[in-house]
Amino acid sequence: MVSVRQSRGVLPTILTLIVLLQGVLATHGHQHVHRSNIKEIEERENILQKRATIAITGIKGSVYPRQEIRTLAKNADQWNLYLLGMQSFQAVAQSDPLSYYQIAGIHGRPYVAWDGVPGVNQGGYCPHVSTLFWPWHRPYLALFEQVWYSHVQSVVNSFPASQRSRWANAAATLRMPYWDWAMAPPSGQSSVPTLIRDQTVTVTTPSGQQTIKNPLYSYTFNPVSNDLGGFPYNTWTTTLRRPVDGSASSTRSNNNMFASIMDQNRVSLRDRVYNLFVTSAQFVQVSTEASGSGTGNPSSHDSFEGTHDNIHVISGGESGGHMYYLDYSAFDPVFWLHHTNVDRQMAMWQVLQPSTYVGTGQLTQSNFQWNAGQVKNAYTPLKPFHKDTAGNFFTSMDIKSTSVLGYVYPETQSGASASSVRAAVNSLYGPGSSSSKRDVHIAVPYEGRPLRVGDHEYLLNVNCLKHGLGGPFTIYAFLGNVSSDYTTWPTAPNLVGSNGVLGAYSPMNTSNVQIEGCIPLTTALQGKVASGELAGLDTYSVSAYLKKNLSWRVVKAGGVVVPPDQVPGLHMNVASCPIIPAESFDEFPTWVGYPQVMANVTAGMPAGTPYIPTGGSPSSPYTPGGTGTPYSPYTPNHGSPYNPSNPADEPGYCEVDTTIEYVDMNGNFLYAEKN
Template sequence: MESRIALCSLIILSAAAVTAVPYSPTYHFGFDAASLVKRQTQDPIIVTKLPLTNGTVPIRPEIRQMKQNPYKWNLFLLSMSMLQYTNQNDELSWYQIAGRGYCTHMSILFPPWHRVYLALYEVSRGQESQYVYILSPRQQVLFRLVQMIATWFTDPNERAFYHAAAADFRIPYWDWAAEPPAGEDVFLPDFESEGIQIYGPNGWQYIANPLYSYKFNPLDPKVFSQGDFPNWTETKRAPFEKTDNRSVAHSIEHARPALQQRLYTLLSNYKDYGPFSNKYWGTATNQSQFDSVEALHDAMHVLVGNRGHMYYIQYSAFDPVFFLHHTMADRIVAMWQALYPTSWVTPQVAMEHSFTMPPGEVQDVFTELKPFYANASGAFWNSEMANDTLRFGYSYAETIPGQGGSKSEDRARLIAAINRLYGSSSPSTLVQKRKRALARRDRGKFSQLRQGTLSDDVSPDFSREPHIAANLVTDENTYTEWIANVHVQNGALNGSFTIHLFIGAVPRDISSWSAAPNLIGSMNVFAMKNMGSANHVSGTVPLTSALMRVVSAGGVAGLDPGQVEPYLKTFLQVRVIGENGAEVRPSSVEGLCIQIASSEELFRSFSLFCFCGLGVNWSTQGRDILHLTYTIPTHTRHTEANMKLVRFLMKCANETVTIELKNGTIVHGTITSVSPQMNTALRTVKMTPKGQDAVSLDTMNIRGSTIRYFILPDSLPLDTLLIDDAPKPKNKARKEAERGTGGRGGRGGPRGRGRGRGRGRGRG
């Protein structure tokens, strides 16, 4: 009878949050559980497939969905707590799992490497079946702990329920892009409570919440040496004085619509794996796409961490939310793969090093994803082997094949799910509503903005859904889309930083910027401190929904370029926050370039800001072109300036390009004699001078250019080049693409995607 009462209580109060009662560090099972967790063998650790359940592939659930099953939820929290409390010197402890590793950033391998890192597996050795562990992945460790804990319930009825929950256990993901249930925040309250009440094999206990933080035992100041980290004995989020999860929740709530739009765009418009996969901005892939799944992933690192552990690449994996976040990233990749099954890892040069991959090495689908062994013979996993989640024994609700075996039906079901989950914030969805009533609020504020009477008290509020004016939509049910394409040097501020875009007056309080009503959006740069990376990364800030609000409230007449360009040049404000939380002048951020692009005109875009340490450059197209000849000496090939030039010219070899020099001169010509290796000097660059053999821009192919600017060797009098490329509009570019001349629809602006490389850190 007592066990039934406990079982009933479990269903009602599973893992209830408490803060008033002192909690113990972890759950006490009534015996020495730690000795059962310790790995007893030093054999190679192999990543293999988890067993199916009754012949079916279990799915990784969303964390809110897992909470609805109290048995799974308790097993998840108990296993997390046990793992975190394991001795830090143990190979299988949370501390060792979250430590230094081999992960790849700014790399074509970013998605598959992290997939194997997250993988579930089970391995057989002869007649004995046992669970074993890879050097870094946390998920398979949890699976084994879940199986063990389920057997420790002594009541037969309880044990049966927990066995059933454990049989198809898969780690959950946290969907930070979908609209949360009514009355709830995106940031779960389960992340905010320091202590929780939880039921286990030894009854109810109050323990430290394993989703709130990880507690170092002990803290090694030599490992956590920068800033206040040597003083923090647990992971922090927004650590202004102590962890401030509420400020994190507010920032994420405000950012969610833009994050959702970016995700929707990635899934709907990014059809090539290269630009989708990683944030590196440089050599060629698809030139109309600045965003990537890695850049989107970076935004959540910065938002959740906010100068806490998730904010720093080298410390991020210690935060319990890291795991839930990366599983969401893997789900995004899985959905994208289901939409575009013929596109996967393509060769790309590693621009920076990881523990096992030097810069300059070509990474491809067969590059070893170290340190993950695929079999006992010592072979490592590669991207070809890791291209299907089913090979690891899991799937997601949106990607699991249907019983009918129809790929078209599976794809249609996936598209419907994406539209349902992530379409609500997209401009296309707002257009479909065709709301004709003007917004009742903020009309006076927008009127003041339009008249130029801007003050600190006057700023629009973009937190509400816009009322779509009828004149925003054409008779063909199309509209002009606007986007800010941003690229910047990854190491510009020696660590992570954020670029904010506002309309109107910027609040005086810097700490309020991430949730300010008139914040249009942000680009978050997730960078390693003291690495000095000169490589460029890119991302996007959707502008259309915000501009629809401006139009509907009377701030500007419409979305046409002639109306929007002068408005944005007058009222769009750029602010940058550095790693220490202080404001940084945008002009001092190395390589910061913000291009505002629209989908209305095929050859129309303008650079709002292009900071190269030399001031602001407004980029416009010219019609006269010139011819230049320049030879780069081989003895200068190792300079950073030449490396940047090589990267650009490798893309543009044998192509007609247009370049704007710093003095406004427009140069046109064909790049020739470019060496194929990144570390080898190119020989000649040929172009024709202005006034000689002038050719109209109308006859030039300018869609092939990829780089907004690059630095020339010191021997040249001009050190900054700007390349103005055409945006790829949603409406017109689609027709061009069908003729083989245009880009992918829906996103404006050039996109130069390069080959990334791994960061020397186990997470991120």
């Protein structure tokens, strides 16, 4: 049964008049209708559709995979088109709703309506820290890809006729790439490819080879205005990463530092991503970092939103680069490469966990179109993204499969199964992956080793208030002595990892949103055993070692160091869990029960008490070497979330049963899936 609640605009009437006009012309003598007249009608129709409702379709036609950026770059023609398409896209006047500027502006500033979808608050449309964080970004990426691809097609048509078939063939299977920041980079290379860091790039144009500004290095505002907020963002003419002097109107990016910090954090990020795939959890637990009563996420768990935050904070930097704040982040070209990777991670996770999806949850903070406290679910309209010209919005159910938007990923192509995805995850991120098999006995950071019988997983859990410090901040974890110079912390040899908190710099983010994160300790502890600093990985030895050597530091915007016990709502605790190694490469290791809190490790440390959620209870201290079934750190509240409003009351709410038919590259039917 289909239940639809929607608002409709005037566009159907306009389009009907156009169709009738075409019909009249055809009826009264087809031979007298000039091609120029038909073209004029089509152009007017396109203009009317753009003004009334922009329909997001993704790239129409067959479904092809989005490739990792370093893989795409190996295909010279496709890489060339990707760059030229980005160059053309970024050059569109900022007044155009389909400009790079305005599409990026949907996410945060300049806080204006897009595609006629009105706002009720100051802030961007993005619903971060909620059950809709991940699904909202999928049609957003599809919109970006659709518009970018239209520029690619224009580039193809600009080549001489004798060359056009070559470029058309390259464009036929082209999709925008992703940047896999967790995978091991090629030998001798940084986690941040030079493809993103080079200021210029040589491309083949219709006029021959030219060197142009790299459209992946930065985006140039033309003009830059007060719509982007106060100083320095209303004076910086280009997007910046880790600006050398964030307080200056004229400065430069420090991409080398960006790369160095990513290299130091990659293993930690790899382990976080791997653990998210391995542990059994509900969709809401892995998709959003929001936790607590009403959010739909009752239990403490790491999330893809949490790892996502780290990339924002690392690339933007405490000096205030654009990625450091949600309000500005989408203007940086790396945003799109990063978010496409997060979309990929969730698509892979969906293959592994097909029985769980977007549930009911309460918005933790207000944004452009919604207020904090409103309840949303899988049928909530993902505003401002229209799926047709009649004014209907996408819902999470509409985009459960990426194929409906014209793309898949290398790991989720036709024929993908839970077994094949597990094998891919193990190969890319697992302790038995190629990155871990290299001879890196004394490498910094230590890459890890395959799991063994008797191993434990050790985690440093983080709970805090998202906006407790009035903006983004980073928690750094160390084993050993820590320098007093905070600028050395992100690349310190004894850094275990970091947890970036992406508090946005906007009027909307004043609510006390409880979030969770994690810094894995296992790989670093393996390294200490390999170097002889730690006797073994049994819980007794690890407990004593961490009690003596583990510490953490906090830095917020502007490079201000904050004592951990002065960070509102911050709770740090170490937990461990026995692990049973996988028996085959297409299986995951098994976590035996829930991680147990080792309360004795952090007792007495600043912010070193375990987090106890509302309605929860503290756990008993973990006894090293103890036996028995591991228990949860607290008792989750599995009750229904507080419902201040009915999700179905929202204009545009659309509850629809859909059936998706999958076909191969030749259009032959494979199978159908009902959502």
